[in-house]
Amino acid sequence: MDMLRRAGVAEPHRWPQAMMAATEQGWPAATAAPLASSNGADSYGVFKLSYDVRNEDQELLQKVWKSCIRVAVSGAAGNISSHLLFMLASGGVFGMDQPVSFQLLGSEESLLKLEGVAMELEDSLYPLLREVRIGTDPRNLFKDADWVILLGAHPRTPGMTRAELLDINGQIFREQGRALDEVASRDCKVLVVGNPCNTNALICMENAPRLRRENFHALTRLDENRAKCQLALRAGRFYTSLSRVAVWGNHSTTQVPDFLNARIAGEPAVDVIGVERWFREEFTPTVANRGGAIIERCSRSTAASTAVSIADALKSLVTPTPEGDCFSSAVCTDGNPYGIAEGLIFSMPCRSKDDGRYEIVDDFVIDEWLDEKITASEEELLKERACVSHLIPNAPPAACEITLDTMLPGEI
């Protein structure tokens, strides 16, 4: 500890007991008894060991590390998480000087698998990973969280309508919103991935009034990445030449990948590619069907590219957006510059400085065609909000009028 201070190193959370930590009370442990802990869940396996930092990790002590951040992940035993956690622990998202503590939430059924995930994290020997906690109680696992990534959701079973899925998953996200409200850091940033992610994020936000509304996001970065890939392929240019590629609206088949404002090497994509019919008739459905096309070929969901897009979404919030560019995130529409109905979670072009906050880019041109598509996605989200009015505090009761299945192919 003294050496840390002398070296001017910010004290990571609970350092020097950092390589430590455990399972939540009651977990059928293959490990030693859980330790008492400051945030209600105990650290797992090797993470619960204490050691004398003065005699170890001399190399690490030479480095100037920031204070440890707490990252909570729900659905942490699932497919997407099995890629994501390893990216987060490697430093590739929050930075090579940013220690992290994982608080991993699973369902009762996934607990054994969650322990397996924790064991793989142990074996990966990530210097930046200082704690791992696992369990099933969101009030334990979200405690003091700085970042929360909500992957856990009920899969749609055969015959289940979108309205039924909205209700089942809405109940999960109402409960998790309440838990965040009680125990998470007030400045906590929340990224919802579990589907239907825009409306799940809305329910979560509305049930967590202590947290800032602007800190709730639903993931549309995968759609943006897919749109960029299609533009690059069609133009015969590499991804790096693309900028201002935004996706508007819902993460569903009504999503609107925006080609009008997209740039390729600084020029309008519509001029570089030049085939209007392709944009209007092929581009959008190709982007929306990409997950289905991948499943057809390899019989598995697109967990890896989704995890990469989550990493991209988080990185975009903690690094400055390059001049003239933007990133897509579904965020709260309150006060938005495009006249979209307030009180929705709607994907829009955003820019960030680097501190987790963002602003909505206000200079995108919306022509009649784009406006019509954006309005259709907005109307869908208004209907989804009506369907879950019983899960939103103080919302007037409303009828559920969703009839279309707009779930993206390839997503459960």
Ligand SMILES: NC(=O)c1ccc[n+]([C@@H]2O[C@H](COP(=O)([O-])OP(=O)(O)OC[C@H]3O[C@@H](n4cnc5c(N)ncnc54)[C@H](O)[C@@H]3O)[C@@H](O)[C@H]2O)c1
């Ligand atoms: N927004 C996007 O771009 C995007 C892309 C792909 C997938 N998704 C969605 O992400 C979600 C996760 O996908 P996956 O492939 O990892 O699914 P998965 O089924 O492999 O994993 C989900 C995990 O969540 C757990 N879980 C269920 N309910 C839970 C709860 N209440 N609390 C904690 N854990 C819970 C399950 O037990 C399971 O382990 C799905 O809803 C999927 O549709 C979104």
